Amino acid sequence: MVSLSDLQVRSLGACTVDSPLALYVEGRTTNEYYVGETDRILYDDTLELIASRGVPLAELPTFESGGPRQKIFFDPATTKVGVVTCGGLCPGLNDVIRAIVLELNTHYGVRDVVGFQHGYAGLIESNGHDVVELTPDFVSRISERGGTILGSSRGAQDPSAIVDRLVELDIDILMVIGGDGSMRGAHNIGAEIAARGLSIGVVGVPKTIDNDIPHIGQSFGFSTAFAKAAESIKAARVEVEAAVGGVGIVKVMGRHAGFIACYAALANHDADFVLIPEVGFSLDGDNGLLALLERRVAERGSAVIVLAEGAGQDLIPASDRRDASGNAVLGDIAGFLREQISKDFANRNQPLTMRYFNPGYAIRSVPADASDSVYCARLAQTAVHAAMAGRTDMVVGRRRHRFVHVPIPFVTSGSHSVSPDGDLWLSVLESTAQPFSMC
Numbered sequence: 001m002v003s004l005s006d007l008q009v010r011s012l013g014a015c016t017v018d019s020p021l022a023l024y025v026e027g028r029t030t031n032e033y034y035v036g037e038t039d040r041i042l043y044d045d046t047l048e049l050i051a052s053r054g055v056p057l058a059e060l061p062t063f064e065s066g067g068p069r070q071k072i073f074f075d076p077a078t079t080k081v082g083v084v085t086c087g088g089l090c091p092g093l094n095d096v097i098r099a100i101v102l103e104l105n106t107h108y109g110v111r112d113v114v115g116f117q118h119g120y121a122g123l124i125e126s127n128g129h130d131v132v133e134l135t136p137d138f139v140s141r142i143s144e145r146g147g148t149i150l151g152s153s154r155g156a157q158d159p160s161a162i163v164d165r166l167v168e169l170d171i172d173i174l175m176v177i178g179g180d181g182s183m184r185g186a187h188n189i190g191a192e193i194a195a196r197g198l199s200i201g202v203v204g205v206p207k208t209i210d211n212d213i214p215h216i217g218q219s220f221g222f223s224t225a226f227a228k229a230a231e232s233i234k235a236a237r238v239e240v241e242a243a244v245g246g247v248g249i250v251k252v253m254g255r256h257a258g259f260i261a262c263y264a265a266l267a268n269h270d271a272d273f274v275l276i277p278e279v280g281f282s283l284d285g286d287n288g289l290l291a292l293l294e295r296r297v298a299e300r301g302s303a304v305i306v307l308a309e310g311a312g313q314d315l316i317p318a319s320d321r322r323d324a325s326g327n328a329v330l331g332d333i334a335g336f337l338r339e340q341i342s343k344d345f346a347n348r349n350q351p352l353t354m355r356y357f358n359p360g361y362a363i364r365s366v367p368a369d370a371s372d373s374v375y376c377a378r379l380a381q382t383a384v385h386a387a388m389a390g391r392t393d394m395v396v397g398r399r400r401h402r403f404v405h406v407p408i409p410f411v412t413s414g415s416h417s418v419s420p421d422g423d424l425w426l427s428v429l430e431s432t433a434q435p436f437s438m439c
């Protein structure tokens with residue numbers, strides 16, 4: 001088993017760059033390691049993860065740098081590429097589709113690009129969805145619109161039927177824009193392709209508005225989404241300040257991760273309490289939400305609660321419902337809090353004006369902002385370079401300002417969430433109310 005300190009010793013010169021294990025520090029302050037021979041990059045957290053699984057150093061999986069290759073695998077003149085978007089919406093989907101098409105056309109001369117409609121369902125012939133021809137003209141202005149021009153869906157689809165369709169349509173590369181579920185699907189499709197001995201590449205561009213995919217840094221569209229969420233928090237602040245005993249609840253998406261709630265709360269200073277799935281909280285007691293809220297409203301006249309949808313699930317009856325893809329359907333924490341707060345204020349004879357905001361779909365359906373738009377384009381370009389070079393069963397991501405190739409199993413196992421001891425959460429606590437949810 002290798003420890004991080006072993007690697008650090010090696011990185012300081014114990015190995016030469018000719019050794020397959022050779023590591024040297026590329027930038028000592030960033031804690032990233034560049035494997036000279038393979039043009040691969042390692043990071044502390046990856047090394048720790050791998051070391052904790054007891055993987056021998058020689059077998060360390062590493063992240064290959066993204067970018068164009070001198071040798072490509074597919075002949076652009078005969079290559080046909082399919083694009084699909086799956087799962088929930090996210091700002092920037094159309095930017096990614098656009099940039100994939102333009103990169104394939106402009107830099108590689110690939111003219112045959114098609115889109116499958118409504119997620120993996122569009123790859124099942126019997127569902128009867130037409131295939132859309134994606135030309136540079138067709139995609140040139142699509143990034144001005146939110147959502148995805150291809151449509152999306154949830155729900156299990158048979159990888160074998162999908163590969164049948166890819167073969168039937170002569171697809172050489174399938175580009176999947178989707179979240180962890182989509183990438184599990186992409187991995188299964190890749191396995192079916194490998195089992196049949198076919199040369200069809202499957203390359204992913206990871207998508208999640210919740211920003212909870214591990215190993216890829218910030219996901220595209222997230223920054224647009226939390227900026228939009230911040231607008232609702234501001235609106236809630238205006239409303240509650242005008243009311244007598246104003247309490248605002250702004251529910252944002254975030255099934256398992258509270259990044260949208262935290263970043264939106266930090267973007268301006270209108271939130272008093274931020275509730276996220278990663279940090280439990282209680283309603284009752286001196287340090288419980290109800291007492292803190294009552295004090296806040298008594299002192300300042302109003303309060304705004306930013307609530308990630310996955311927060312406080314232990315306080316309400318568990319639901320055994322699942323969505324079409326098998327994701328657990330969350331209990332209605334916002335409804336529960338509204339009820340409890342109303343009862344509590346009534347019991348204390350304290351005036352209350354409740355304002356409830358649920359901007360979830362409004363947040364994720366907007367077009368990407370300028371920064372996300374550029375990020376989407378760069379991710380898409382990296383994905384095209386990887387795909388044309390014959391890479392498969394991988395996604396692209398940006399880590400520490402660098403575009404890399406990440407094997408799909410890395411992004412479908414583990415999770416990325418707000419660390420209760422980390423800088424982000426501590427900043428939220430400093431800028432909002434008491435650390436009640438740490439109890």
Ligand SMILES: Nc1ncnc2c1ncn2[C@@H]1O[C@H](COP(=O)(O)OP(=O)(O)O)[C@@H](O)[C@H]1O
Binds near residue numbers: 188
């Ligand atoms: N565990 C899984 N194995 C294979 N395919 C899956 C799995 N989960 C989801 N999928 C496929 O990925 C698609 C999108 O998954 P979903 O969980 O809804 O969204 P996301 O990709 O955003 O996580 C679904 O339509 C389904 O076909």
Ligand SMILES: O=P(O)(O)OC[C@H]1O[C@](O)(COP(=O)(O)O)[C@@H](O)[C@@H]1O
Binds near residue numbers: 179
């Ligand atoms: O109503 P839908 O489409 O099922 O989406 C709701 C869910 O989608 C999300 O935005 C995440 O979607 P993905 O898992 O597809 O990325 C969650 O935050 C939210 O719970």
